[in-house]
Amino acid sequence: MKEFSYFPGCSLHGTSKEFDESVRGVATWLDIKLHELDDWTCCGATSAHSLNEQLAIEMPARNLAIAERSDRDLLVPCANCYSRFKGTEYEVREHGRKVSFPYEGKVAIHFAMDYLCGKPVIEVVKRKMVRPLAGLKAVCYYGCLPVRPPRLTGIRNYENPTHMDELVKALGAEALQWSYKTDCCGASLMFTRLDIFKRLTGKILTEAAKTGADCVVAGCSMCQMNLDTRQEDIEKDLGRKIGIPVLYYTELMGLAMGHPDTGKWLKRHFIDPVPMLKAKGLMQ
Amino acid sequence: MDARGQAPNNNTSLLSEIYQESGEKIQNCYQCQKCSAGCPLNFTMDILPNQLFRHIQYGHRDKVLSSNTIWLCASCHTCSTRCPNQIDIAKVMDNLRAIAHRTGAKSGDKNISLFHRFFLSLTKYTGRTWEPGFALYELMSGGLGGFMGWGLKAFLRGRMGIFPGFKGGAEFRNLFKEVGKGGAR
Numbered sequence: 001m002k003e004f005s006y007f008p009g010c011s012l013h014g015t016s017k018e019f020d021e022s023v024r025g026v027a028t029w030l031d032i033k034l035h036e037l038d039d040w041t042c043c044g045a046t047s048a049h050s051l052n053e054q055l056a057i058e059m060p061a062r063n064l065a066i067a068e069r070s071d072r073d074l075l076v077p078c079a080n081c082y083s084r085f086k087g088t089e090y091e092v093r094e095h096g097r098k099v100s101f102p103y104e105g106k107v108a109i110h111f112a113m114d115y116l117c118g119k120p121v122i123e124v125v126k127r128k129m130v131r132p133l134a135g136l137k138a139v140c141y142y143g144c145l146p147v148r149p150p151r152l153t154g155i156r157n158y159e160n161p162t163h164m165d166e167l168v169k170a171l172g173a174e175a176l177q178w179s180y181k182t183d184c185c186g187a188s189l190m191f192t193r194l195d196i197f198k199r200l201t202g203k204i205l206t207e208a209a210k211t212g213a214d215c216v217v218a219g220c221s222m223c224q225m226n227l228d229t230r231q232e233d234i235e236k237d238l239g240r241k242i243g244i245p246v247l248y249y250t251e252l253m254g255l256a257m258g259h260p261d262t263g264k265w266l267k268r269h270f271i272d273p274v275p276m277l278k279a280k281g282l283m284q
Numbered sequence: 285m286d287a288r289g290q291a292p293n294n295n296t297s298l299l300s301e302i303y304q305e306s307g308e309k310i311q312n313c314y315q316c317q318k319c320s321a322g323c324p325l326n327f328t329m330d331i332l333p334n335q336l337f338r339h340i341q342y343g344h345r346d347k348v349l350s351s352n353t354i355w356l357c358a359s360c361h362t363c364s365t366r367c368p369n370q371i372d373i374a375k376v377m378d379n380l381r382a383i384a385h386r387t388g389a390k391s392g393d394k395n396i397s398l399f400h401r402f403f404l405s406l407t408k409y410t411g412r413t414w415e416p417g418f419a420l421y422e423l424m425s426g427g428l429g430g431f432m433g434w435g436l437k438a439f440l441r442g443r444m445g446i447f448p449g450f451k452g453g454a455e456f457r458n459l460f461k462e463v464g465k466g467g468a469r
Contacts, residue, residue: 010413015443041411041452046359047403050381053305055404058459062452100459148361149374158365184324184360191418191431192395196328196356229438233430268441 004110005067006034007085009078009221010042015229016078016221018265022250023077023112025259030124034075037066043084046188058100060088064109065101077112077250079145079220080187085109086152111153113146113219117163117249122170130258132172135280138252139178139213140164141204143223147182158182164219164249171256176211180204185226198237201226205234205242214276216246224248229270245273255282298345298383306379312369313337319363319373329353330392333363333373349384352392353377395425408460411451415444 004027012020027034044059064085067074076082086109091097093105115121147158155161159182165175183204186197205227208216218224228246235242246269254262255277263283266273277283299310313334320332331339331351339348348354354377363373381400384391391397402421407413415435422431438444 010415013412013449014415014445015438017443039451039453041456042407042413045403045413047400047407049359049378050400051385051404052382053378055459056378062456062459144358144360144362149364149372182362184358184362186324187358187360188399189356189358189396191421192399192425193356193393194430196325199327200324229434229443233434268443270437270441 001031001033003033003035003072004075005070005072005107006036007040007063007067007074007076007078007081008036009076009081010045011078011080011221011225015225018268019077019221019224019248019250021261022248022254022265023116025261025265026116026250026253026257029128029254029257029259030121035070035072037063037074040066043081045080045084049084049087056084057088057091057097060084061092061099061101061103064088064107065099065103067107068103073108073110075110075112075115077221079111079113079143080222082109082111083145083152090152111146113142113164113249114153114155116253117167117219122167125167125253125257126170129171129256131256131282133168133252133256133282134172136173136215136277136282137176137211137213138168138173138215138217138247139176139208139211140168140181140217140249141208141223141227141246142181143218143220144182144184144187146220164217167249168217168252171252173252176213178207178211178213180207185223187222187226190226190230194233197226197230198234201230202234202238205231205244206238209242209244213244214280215273216244217249217252218246219249231271243271245269245271245276247273298343298348299340301383302340302376302379305383306372306375308371308376308379309369310337310340310371310376312371313341314369316368318366318368322362322366324360324362325356325358329356333357337371346389348380349387349389350392354380354384355391355393355396398425404460408457409450410448411453411456412449414448416446417448 008020040063044056049056089105142161147155147161150158168175186200189197224246251265317334320326320334331353336353357377359374361374406417
């Protein structure tokens with residue numbers, strides 16, 4: 001059994017609850033034990049690095065210091081938390097930055113998308129699969145921070161990443177090609193400038209629908225929240241219906257591996273994916 | 285003006301200030317405009333990223349710090365990965381926001397700068413982001429985002445916790461005291 005320290009992050013305890021549930025569910029199915037960090041706190045997100053760089057290093061450092069109390073690697077599903085953690089690791093390791101916590105830059109930080117879409121896990125998933133997602137057409141949407149900046153993420157093909165596509169194909173679905181894999185969804189502009197936000201997400205959703213995909217597959221809580229929960233508002237602006245479900249890759253894994261809680265995760269979506277999945281015979 | 289030189293202007297210190305705080309060399313920019321061409325927010329910025337860099341070279345401090353560009357930047361890092369001179373443009377934007385914040389420059393987008401200040405003030409006490417609290421930001425900013433209705437829908441789907449976590453204690457809150465409104469590096 002593989003064991004990780006686990007940092008869900010604030011979103012996964014709130015607006016991205018189904019991401020947390022599906023990561024945990026899939027991990028159990030894959031014989032991975034997750035130990036949530038004790039008393040973890042906010043990574044600072046966009047606001048800290050926008051206003052104060054030292055605070056933007058200290059907030060992740062506190063969590064990383066907690067993670068270093070054990071010798072387990074750290075698994076992080078949220079792209080923003082992951083990026084902040086890697087940025088802090090870089091500052092401490094490369095620039096010898098001093099922080100207020102006993103963090104030495106030792107703990108290995110893994111992004112859940114990289115780990116769960118990696119070859120070793122895909123091999124296990126293939127063996128445990130009970131219901132291949134035959135007939136499902138998907139476009140993979142990576143967003144920004146899961147791939148950029150490559151100095152921190154280590155992703156070599158950051159303009160055209162394929163690791164989530166590989167997982168989707170291994171699950172038996174079809175991964176369609178499109179040009180908007182790493183376009184920006186607007187992130188926190190959803191709260192501050194809805195007008196600009198709708199233009200960015202409207203373009204991504206329109207292009208996703210044009211490919212003929214049944215769903216968008218996302219691996220960042222911000223991306224999923226923005227494309228799914230605001231889709232009806234975006235449709236009003238565009239003046240036409242899109243109605244494309246936005247699923248987490250972990251939810252597709254749960255579906256293909258027959259995890260009994262998959263239906264519960266999918267119920268939390270604003271754009272209900274269940275009718276589409278039922279029509280394709282992928283859910284009862 | 286030669287892109288490597290510095291304009292004879294009393295305000296040129298912004299260029300060196302950025303270099304000292306972020307280590308980024310704006311003087312290396314030769315105006316290829318790749319940053320602006322690939323920027324997803326370019327349609328709404330009052331000064332494009334490459335233009336902003338020219339203004340920094342010229343020392344137009346107020347113009348740069350009060351532009352909406354620095355606040356609209358969503359930190360997507362597309363520009364940073366494409367710059368042929370390896371300028372980490374997203375990092376420079378962070379630095380410019382921090383300078384604008386601590387020097388009290390006129391904000392080029394009041395909603396966004398307010399959101400970041402609000403987010404940190406709230407999180408300081410809750411330890412973890414308390415999403416229902418964003419409703420207060422909505423009221424402060426004039427309530428145009430439709431957050432309330434959206435939040436209710438999220439709540440009904442179990443995607444919105446009601447109570448804040450209150451984690452981290454004094455150790456976490458002290459972080460905000462020690463760094464205060466201080467600089468970028």
